Amino acid sequence: MKYIEKLRNSGLRPTKQRLQICEVLFDRDKTFHFTINELEQKIKKQINNKISLATVYNTVHAFEKKGYLKQIPINSNQTYFDTNVTDHHHFYDLKDEKLIDLENSDVGPINILKKIDGKKIKSVEVLVKLED
Amino acid sequence: MKYIEKLRNSGLRPTKQRLQICEVLFDRDKTFHFTINELEQKIKKQINNKISLATVYNTVHAFEKKGYLKQIPINSNQTYFDTNVTDHHHFYDLKDEKLIDLENSDVGPINILKKIDGKKIKSVEVLVKLED
DNA sequence: ATTCTAGTTTATAATGATTCTAAAAAAGTG
DNA sequence: CACTTTTTTAGAATCATTATAAACTAGAAT
Structure with missing residues (x-):
């Protein structure tokens, strides 16, 4: 898996959940704008493994902290993230x-x-x- | 009161609560950036009359709709408003x-x-x- | 490989901002 | 004043996000 090293180098253990979320987030051609809710939906469809909502939040925040995602400043009740950093x-x-x-x-x-x-x-x- | 006409012209009844909120918001020299929560605190200090939180929300949204306030796009759990429109x-x-x-x-x-x-x-x- | 430890996941509860509700109060009109 | 519409209000409901604490797992040490 191509994300294992990337995660390790960032000090994040390459768990099954993180690798699956990486696929959903980064295996794409175009920039992905999403809310946590939308990401959860995509994960559900794309992956044969339930990932807890808490883990999705944890992972997105961890990735943001490491600079793999960024928040988009916008007034919405939900927080938007962007894979284009x-x-x-x-x-x-x-x-x-x-x-x-x-x-x-x-x-x-x-x-x-x-x-x-x-x-x-x-x-x-x-x-x-x-x-x- | 100088805000009575302004409110009437916008189709908003000049109620006591709205006029008091106008004072807090607009009787100032500088632009005011605030969250609903901060506004509520200022109202409490400045006014001898309890205004319900629901009314503060209603009023701020009404004023925003009429163009007297605007939201500031920023990522925060609370919504920021600005008196500089x-x-x-x-x-x-x-x-x-x-x-x-x-x-x-x-x-x-x-x-x-x-x-x-x-x-x-x-x-x-x-x-x-x-x-x- | 087995054991150990720190990091991770998870379901669920808690929090906190915002919106909804429905009844009481106030404003405007005739 | 009588009537209609708008507004206020307390409290309940909602919904995104965060906290909790127990179970689990990765990586390291033995």
Whole structure:
């Protein structure tokens, strides 16, 4: 399994559950935007093994901490995660409640002119809300 | 009271509770970033009248719908609101968990080059995360 | 391989923000 | 005042997320 080493190198034991969640999350062509709930559904369909909801939460948070996932800042009652951890932006379709990737080339350069003493910029994220 | 007409014009009855919440929200010099919980605390301190939590929620949502408040897209278990409804952006200090306004003049123009058929852009919001 | 230990999984309970409910109160209208 | 509609309210219900504590497992040591 290709994820065993990746997990070990991060200090995470490559358990059956983590490896299966890796498959669901990372064996794909395109970026995956998801809520924990949606991920749970996908796991149910794709895997012949029940994974506890608590484990899904634990794993997603562990992966986020290690930098394999990131949260998408958006106002929703559920937390959204993204398998694309590079700097990039999003459309959010308010009607369908769906996220759409904006590649970096889809957004002109962003200039932050204000500085805060003693702080440095970690990330710049743009959320473009869409309506009909 | 200066808020009576404003409320009436929006189709909201100027009740005692709404007027008091208006005072807490809008009788200030600077932009106010808050969660419902923080707002409730401020109301308790500032007003000699108990306002039910349900009313605070109702009122904040009513004001948001009328465009007097807006939500700030950020990942937090609590929803953040902003009394500054003009197009503007935020710093988010990861360490202190504090929001800081970025005036429009603090951010260069943002060009969204991608279009989605049948959808139009409602808002463009930038979140700049800060670290030490 | 067997034993040991720390890390992991799990079902379930607990928490906490938000929404719902339905009855009482207040606002606006004639 | 009488009437209708909107608003407020306390408390219940909901729903995402986190905590708990017991059972399990991976990796290391013996």
